[in-house]
Amino acid sequence: MFVGEEKILKLFANCILVKGKRRSIICDIFRARYQPIPNALFFILKKYPNYSVAEIKDRFSSENSDTIDEYFNLLIDQEYVFLTTREEATAFPELDLSYDSPSTITNCIIDIDRYSTHDFRKISNELSLLHTYHIQLRFFSEIMLDAITQIVSEMDKAEFNLHLILPYHPSYTKQATEKLSTVGTVSSVKFYNTPSKMINKYKELRKFNIEFFEANVANEKCCGKIGLPYFRMNMEHFAESQHHNSCLNRKISIDKLGNIKNCPSMKTSYGNIANSTLTAVLKRKEFKRYWNVTKDKIKVCQDCEFRYICTDCRAYTEEPSDMYSKPLKCGYNPYSGQWEEWSINPLKTKAIKYYDF
């Protein structure tokens, strides 16, 4: 027997159902979490949104009653749903998931190696005109902290959030590293290629948004990973994913040679920053061809329950010639509900060879 059977069971507006082929999830976009549920429960919650618990149970045979109780108790305990009266039930409108942004470009990747000759002041002025907030600088070669400080000072716009990714070097002291996060508009610093013993030593720097990783980021080919650590369960991402590509929408990139691209990992270049402008590139219709490729249009992803909280990749796909093919570096199978290591999947061998991983 379920307490409050006469009451209406309602999902909180921020807890949104997403159906997958094998199972579904309730995605809580305020608390940044999700709950996998069986498709049968998805069906109940979707089909009977304004029914009382008793009315829902009446629609199923009595042998299902305990199971329904168990499901509902779990959702109440976890605060995905609440009970309300029939009179109040209509007072809870659904969330508006339309998406827009004041920024023409919301985020930008700039790759840098020892041969790069980017004019950071020029790039910075252009990105400012486009109202870009988040800029990631990825360094593929060792660089002295003074040189980074110089680059950051050339990109000193109040509205920017600079995110740095650079290789660890033993000469970086704890104090100098900590200082780096306070320079200009630096928001986060991530060091790769860090010896494991140093990761623990510098753990406390996480409070300054400084993190150390063992993994190597040798070049742009290291990008495009898809998995649980990259899931984002927030309203902006969820809303944007409904209408646009969750990686490339309003993104612009400059690769290490200065080529302007959707993403540094992609082949197509729309000009070089040395003799072209970001604004001119944005006027080209073909630059935006991926912006509206939603997960609902992508093969396999369209059947996945995680499609609005993961981040897509159009640079590396299972079928390189098909712009609607599943991301290569995703190891999730929505038809079995299982994760596996993508790089050893025999079905991906051809694409792995094509991209020369």
Added chain:
Amino acid sequence: MMEYYPFKKKELKYLPINYRFFERLKLDKKSAVIMKMVSADNVFMTKEKLVDNFYKPISRCL
């Protein structure tokens, strides 16, 4: 809208991540119920956390 703003003063030092949500609802007295229900502590995030929690990963190489 502020008329229905249910948060305590001490919480205002944090930026409510769902502020836009409230704004979008064009609140009336009835929907103010929702605000009470979602005003749990973890709805709030410090400014630092917000930066870290950029709404989509810029790249995914680490």
